[in-house]
Structure formats: C-alpha cells, structure tokens
Amino acid sequence: MSNADIKQRFLFPDSDIRGEIVRLENTLAPALQQRGYPMAMEGLLSEAMAAVVLMAGTLKFRGRLSLQARGEGPVSLLLAESTHDNGVRGLVQHRKDDGQYHSLADMLGSNAIMALTIRPDEGRQYQGVVPLEGENLAACLAGYFNQSEQLPTRLWLAAGNGRAAGLLIQRLPEKVASAEDNALTWEHVTTLADTLTMEELLDLPVETVLHRLFHEQPPQLPAPDPVAFSCTCSREKVANTLISLGKEELQSILDEQEAVTISCDFCQSNETFDAVDLDQMIHALDNTDQ
Numbered sequence: 001m002s003n004a005d006i007k008q009r010f011l012f013p014d015s016d017i018r019g020e021i022v023r024l025e026n027t028l029a030p031a032l033q034q035r036g037y038p039m040a041m042e043g044l045l046s047e048a049m050a051a052v053v054l055m056a057g058t059l060k061f062r063g064r065l066s067l068q069a070r071g072e073g074p075v076s077l078l079l080a081e082s083t084h085d086n087g088v089r090g091l092v093q094h095r096k097d098d099g100q101y102h103s104l105a106d107m108l109g110s111n112a113i114m115a116l117t118i119r120p121d122e123g124r125q126y127q128g129v130v131p132l133e134g135e136n137l138a139a140c141l142a143g144y145f146n147q148s149e150q151l152p153t154r155l156w157l158a159a160g161n162g163r164a165a166g167l168l169i170q171r172l173p174e175k176v177a178s179a180e181d182n183a184l185t186w187e188h189v190t191t192l193a194d195t196l197t198m199e200e201l202l203d204l205p206v207e208t209v210l211h212r213l214f215h216e217q218p219p220q221l222p223a224p225d226p227v228a229f230s231c232t233c234s235r236e237k238v239a240n241t242l243i244s245l246g247k248e249e250l251q252s253i254l255d256e257q258e259a260v261t262i263s264c265d266f267c268q269s270n271e272t273f274d275a276v277d278l279d280q281m282i283h284a285l286d287n288t289d290q
C-alpha cells in the first residue's frame, strides 16, 4: 500500500488512549488541481480534508462528517467531508487574493462561522458549532472537542507541497486502565506529540513519526486503512438539479444553446446534456403537470 494516502490507527497498550495519523497526497489532487487556489487557501483546504478523515474515524457508525466554514473574508466557503470509510472531498470558494493571511481568522474575515455536521446513514444528523478562537484549524477543532465532546481529543495538522497530514490522539472512557493511569499516559503522549514539528508530520513516513514519538511505549498498529478522494456527484443528481429549474427555464436553455455542461464543484467532472436530453426533461415535466 502506498504510504501517501493512508490512515494508521494506533492504540497504547494497557491504556484507553488511541490515535490516528493520516497522510493525503493523491487524495488531494482532484480537489486542488486546476483550481489556482492561493497557497494559504490550498493549505487550509488540505488541512481540513486531513481533519475530516481523522474525525470521521472517531464515528461509531456508518455515515459522513462535514466541516463547513463561511465568512466575509477572502474565503467565502470552506467545505470538507469524509465518509466513515475514508472517502474524502472538499472545496474552497474565495473572493479575492491579496495574499496577506496570517491566520484562519484573516482568511475567513468577519462574521465567520464554522460547523461540523455528522450525517449517519441511518438516524438523525447532528450539527455542532466550532468556536473560531484558535489561530489555526487544529486549534479551533481542539476548542470544539473541549466544549462539546466528553472525550478529550487533541489534533495536529500540517499541509504543503500538495500534501496534508494529521495526527489525532483521543482519550476513551476507562476500560482497561484506571482513570489515574490514563491521565498519566494522556499527559505523556500528548506532551510527546507536541514535540513533533509540522515538517516531520508532513514529510516523514508514518512509522517513523510514530517511532520517533513513542518508541519508549510503542503503540499497537493495526493494518493501515486506505484513504481516497470520493465524490458523491452523479449524472442523475445533476439531471435532477436541471429538472428542478422547471419547464420554462429548461426551454429557454434549449432555445439558446445546443447543450448544457455542468461541472461538479468538488471533483470538476463534467456532465453534458444535449438538446435531446433537455427535450426529454421538458416532456417529462409536461407529463407530471397533467
């Protein structure tokens, strides 16, 4: 398996402390290529895609986890989402690029909001607000875990050169160790993780990162999981969007052009509907009207 696009879970023996480390490269390409995102925005999106893979790994059910941010600054929309089995996609919509961003707050601007949405395949969706109090995405997400989750969780994120990496460490409820022992292990491993530089997280092989940090108390490593770009768009969904425009709008498109091509905002795949397709949609709407 390529070391470039994996999620490696790890578990410290005789404790209830678990972690995940994720590396993305090929997974980012469909989201970044031909977009011409300013570098800082490319970094933000890459980190967000690593973060959602890590956080989706904490779900106890099948479903989808999305991170969304909006603001009045250069970044008008940031969207990243991952399925429970590591299918990830994301996009940024931006207004202008003056290149002077020193923080997440600079990029999102005033009246910014960030939220996490969890959509189980079965059951009700849940949305939580991420406080925008940290200077970067990892710090903001740490704030989210502090305020809304019972499980203490720390997150480290890095991005650059078309790659992204993330590390998550989480303290689970007491099961195999006492609260006191778990507290000591938690303190120890998070202190060690804080010594990792962002360059090491991004550039070193996953096993090397874990060995460098935790060689005194090596964690158990199950087989790594593959991570891949995955988009949920389809020709059928695009067709439904067109149909929802209504008969008159479709007729005017048909009158003006031979065909209409719609590009997916996430994966940039194109779906073309020609005059025959449009005509069929109009007739189908005619029939449902009666």
Ligand SMILES: [Zn+2]
Binding pocket: 231, 232, 233, 264, 265, 266, 267, 268, 269
């Ligand atoms: Zn798509």
